[in-house]
Amino acid sequence: MQALQQLVDRLMSLFAVGLGFPEDFFAEETDVGSPENNTMLDYTKHHSLEGIELGKLRQSANRITAHTDESLITLLLHSPGSVGLESAAGRDGQAVGSEDGHYKVDRWEPCPSKPGCIIVNIGDMLQYWSDGLLKSNFHRVRLPQEGEPQAERYTIAWFVWPRDGAVIQGPKKRYPPTTMRDFMKARASLNFLEDPARLSICFLLSQSHIESHKCTPQVQSQLSRP
Ligand SMILES: O=C(O)CCC(=O)C(=O)O
Numbered sequence: 222m223q224a225l226q227q228l229v230d231r232l233m234s235l236f237a238v239g240l241g242f243p244e245d246f247f248a249e250e251t252d253v254g255s256p257e258n259n260t261m262l263d264y265t266k267h268h269s270l271e272g273i274e275l276g277k278l279r280q281s282a283n284r285i286t287a288h289t290d291e292s293l294i295t296l297l298l299h300s301p302g303s304v305g306l307e308s309a310a311g312r313d314g315q316a317v318g319s320e321d322g323h324y325k326v327d328r329w330e331p332c333p334s335k336p337g338c339i340i341v342n343i344g345d346m347l348q349y350w351s352d353g354l355l356k357s358n359f360h361r362v363r364l365p366q367e368g369e370p371q372a373e374r375y376t377i378a379w380f381v382w383p384r385d386g387a388v389i390q391g392p393k394k395r396y397p398p399t400t401m402r403d404f405m406k407a408r409a410s411l412n413f414l415e416d417p418a419r420l421s422i423c424f425l426l427s428q429s430h431i432e433s434h435k436c437t438p439q440v441q442s443q444l445s446r447p
């Protein structure tokens with residue numbers, strides 16, 4: 222876990238420099254040693270679909286429906302052979318309110334997991350903090366198709382969040398300053414659901430085929446060990 226945090230520190234310092242902030246700008250905001258820290262480890266098991274007849278659902282239903290992450294960035298680690306993660310372009314200005322609160326994705330790109338690789342998503346808070354320059358990308362996990370592995374799929378997601386008191390505003394001040402909590406309140410209504418008719422199916426699948434465990438306190442105690 223220390224290694225993950227080192228990677229986060231490196232990535233965030235590169236983003237800081239690229240945006241025109243001091244190199245250590247995000248270091249205090251994302252310090253997992255701080256009691257105000259909100260970074261979270263999320264372990265998810267997608268149950269095996271072997272022997273389950275899903276028919277046409279394979280084409281349309283998802284293991285995780287399309288969304289953007291609220292985080293600054295998210296690091297995704299997958300079990301070998303995981304399939305289904307797909308990404309789409311981010312939504313411009315979404316974090317401060319889109320035209321109608323919805324967004325239609327018309328092209329999904331597969332993001333196959335490769336041995337030894339970590340996938341990094343940009344989240345809504347970094348989009349806001351970068352004046353909309355870095356776009357939080359939509360992503361989803363679709364069901365495995367025929368011929369793809371139907372076995373369990375495991376994901377470890379390291380959601381990097383700023384600390385409680387962080388004031389979020391980009392270097393160009395394109396959006397007004399906000400706190401993490403106010404940002405989350407404003408954002409709550411914005412994550413979209415691709416297709417309401419499909420949603421109930423996705424939801425049922427999610428409920429019965431996913432176990433998720435979030436563990437902030439454990440992570441923090443792990444990290445504070447010498
Ligand atoms: O399981 C995955 O690959 C994606 C997980 C994800 O998007 C999330 O937990 O927010």
Ligand SMILES: [Fe+2]
Binds near residue numbers: 288289290295360
């Ligand atoms: Fe996500």
